[in-house]
Amino acid sequence: MTTEFKVCNCNRTMPLDAQAGAQMAQALGADAPLTMHSELCRREVTSYMQALDGVDDVVVACTQERSLFGEIAQQKNSVAPLRFVNIRETGGWGAQAKNSVPKMAALLAAAALPDPDPVPTVDYQSGGHALLIGPADRVLPWATRLGEQLDVSVLLTASETGEMLQEHSFPVFSGNRIAINGWLGAFTVQWQQANPIDLEACTRCNACVDVCPENAIDLTYQIDLSKCKSHRDCVKACGTIGAIDFSRSAAQRSAEFDLIFDLSDTPVLTLHQPPQGYFAPGSDTQQQMTDSLRITQMVGEFSKPKFFLYKEKLCAHGRNGKVGCTACIDVCSAEAVSHNGDQIKVTPNLCVGCGACTTVCPSGALAYAYPRIADTGTRLKTMLTTYVKAGGTQPALLIHNQEQGAGLVNQLGRLAKANGKLKGLPANVIPLELHHIASVGIDFWLTAVAYGTTHISILVTQQDAPQYVAALNAQIDIAQTILSGLGYTGVHLSLIQAHTPAQLDTGLSTMQAAQVPQQRALFNIAADKRSALELAIDHLKKHAPQQVEQIALPAGAPFGLVTVNKQSCTLCMSCVGACPESALTDNANLPQLRFIEKNCVQCGLCEKTCPENAISLTPRLSLTEAVKQPVVLNEAQPFHCISCNKPFGTAQMIENMVSKLSLHGAFAGNVDRLKMCPDCRVVDMMANKHEAVITDLKRR
Template identity: 30%
Template structure:
């Protein structure tokens, strides 16, 4: 059954062209209601009962969901076209509304998650004056232990345990924290008078499901606000303490932890043969969820907070954002651009924002200010740092005239700025902006002050990995550029430069290159390079014994980047026995020159000749030589029973 679009102008505060929306979206539109969530709620109920509907109202989504439950119908899809389009100083809004509705209809992939179980064991850290009242409030809900940071008078209550000691380390997350303490002593509840403590012991280990840190000391974890199950408050702020105590009481039971990223270990370029290469994800991860794991890296899904920085920065695609997948956001942008261009005939602009701060900024700008320009299409993403250079370039290549990224106070500005600079250098200069504004009116001012362009880049279909999408989009944005473009330091695209005077063609770089960008020629001494495959991980430069390799960050849009080129080649040495070419002539001659006259075995006719032979001839020469290392003495005769008896008779 085709979807029906149920419209409401929110007490006449916006103008909706139902006919234009129907043409642009292909949906059957209702009449334009005025108070669908109140006086005309019966019309909403009738529409929900009749089948698969889309309600053009985001503010009252919860009310319509409850109505659907009461009617025994599936929850309707609710789309906000008011704050993002209808409440705007720009008119008409129909093309933009159509684009927003079409984007909402893109089917989202199934979310992946894992169950996390918290048994309610809670460790409260702090002074007794703060920790004891918090423990008393939580004791009926959680199994509480207080770790005292100072010596104080102990309460007589036995509703919770009390220990003291020095916390040396803490690892883990909600449901599975592991702690190590020194000088740990437990309260002894026996005896008359005040309670005391037992004998302290070092290297004590324990575990808990929740940590409530009221100590006022530095956090136990990096990016502590993103660590599930770790709650922290300033002990001098009673309101903050009360808030985290209330929150701690909710941390018991089974929870769904989203799996934010997917990892393909075989693509990782972290290290080879003990030599470190790419560390981009390790350096960027705020929570420490990514750790080295041999030649690759491993992501702890329970610690990962889903910021998306690793996905943006990974040069090989070993780590990809998976909640939702990158392809989903590309599809959303494609549908938005195509719908808007089809309805208006001009190119839209894209505003990328997070689903918290950005949504609130747009809502406030719409309710109390000018709202968004009519050609500015907002795209909400769960991980702003995950919207990297590939997505920025893809948006332009899909037909958007420009891309604005609205950051929030909690955004990873280092990663976003790095990706912005990279996208600008790869064809997006002047068409991509970072907006770091915290005032809705200032946001509208910046968006309205930018001159809108009527055309964008010719439509390009983004296919393949993020790396392939970025290359395809960059080529479309720079159609006339056929020479390499310099990129910022640390970019994941570039060339390998070889000092041919220093290179001995040992090919250690080719053997360890994780992406296969460097390779050899089995028929002759050659070092080959394919620029498109180079990740700029640096392993080749690190492993080179002659220090003959340097990296040049750049993007080559020409097709020559897809072909193999020879970086260095030399004449092969010809075997002195059979004439078969092998090895590198200059290297063999240099070895002979250094060994000449140094030892009798390398004199003419000696072992030195073996160095000048191919593998087959060398084996034959060694086998037939007097000092053949492959031969031994005569095989001893087996000892028989007669030998044994004969020896007995002789004695």
């Protein structure tokens, strides 16, 4: 199946002519000729409609009129796969637009790639039962408005004299100490009913208001306890309705809801990535309007991709109750990753698909699934290969997310064209749009450098959580240390923190080409993180300007050495049982502790498990073949059973046991049993027991 490319220079505002089209077509190797247009969405739309008549893929180099092109395809009942790519704001509308043809070809090639394979989905079901939380003056008006489209309930956190409860058209509660758990369609809310008046039992008869001598009850029917003098006239007036109870201790209440509209000054949930279905506009009236429209659309059945894969066997989180690596738990801004015994647990309904957990995971136990790293790697390799074929040099990447990042890139391109004060994306900077910037890490970055990428900038916006930024900085430090240690000069990785197009423009202007291998790598990025790192590092090492045997790495790096204090180590092998990566192993024939550095992810489980505190970790990258071979960290001559002479344990271990247990009551007079193998120990115990029985019988 071929691909037909429809490229438009947008009414001749981009330096694209027939010659540029031929240059791109040659780089793309398109079977069907690449067609250049000036008014594809207007005067030349017939050409587009003809392309839809077949079954071949159609790539339209215009996102400005995506809706129009999509509507035309729908009206024609076209079956041709249709894709769109933006070459205008990303290349054709910058100060270096004339030199951006190779980049445009690269973007076209990436757009022509097939969609990633489908992955399992995470499903939500919302019936529209919404809880509004906050002060009465803010919540009650919104409850009336939203009640026309949603099944609303209200939880008042404070009363205001300017508002009043009227007819009982929706459930109303009051309380404090609110806790929210769950997600769209499955929220559980807990609170404490602290006020003497139960609003669900109250009939709004105003009897309590009339009789209160302190005017402590307003028309939200809540008692201001700072004014109340405990006359209890209100209780008598309420009578058999029984809505007022001063003797009630703070009662814990809970209920389930599909949606949460939190109008509190301080949101109940302060997560940077709150669960889907939770909206917290607070007192911001404009945000209230925006969120009210969004919440009314969240009724029905919804689904999203399951963004992660979890390989439990590779997880270095915990063993035998000891906790090692917590990187994924620490970085998750949605609190979707939690502790679950010796393994972590990821709640897919809370996962927002940022991928930060997969980036910081040292072992690859967590992997990004949609798209897979292999799919993103194919996209990268395709772009860079096409870029070079089209005559491009010193390619660089700008990694950005789909929302605010893409918005800033588009705004920058428009402003660069409109006023000329901003330069726009440089000709060699290829934008790589991801669901989230934190979904790729050192395996992807080092592969990109191996492919010939001279600089990688990651665009950070207000959308990105602080822990993501910290994690990316830490990962960049590791990757840059490796590259610099191999002798590659320059800065290969950087963050651009920008909230405005001008800030992005300034950040792009600081990007400088760093040194890369003279020969570009040809391998495809591996799906497994450790394999991908090995391939990338091997290529970078092979072509490195400086040949070294090892590189010292920052703390938290996923490579390193395990060191054992031989004087303290008893060869109990607790560390071997704790190691999740088979980096530490024993020897079936000899009391030996062996280490394979290639397998070590520096999780620290061995260090925390060792009862003698004999283990320490040293982060480093060893570049010799020795990392693949087992190295003996400690060994000893086996201790032989004093009864049968069978070897078991080590002399040091037995010596330690004897010194620590000889005074214990259970071993008093039987210390020699500690020097016996398990079989002889049982025989000796039974023999002594038999002898004791015979002695007892003789006495009788």
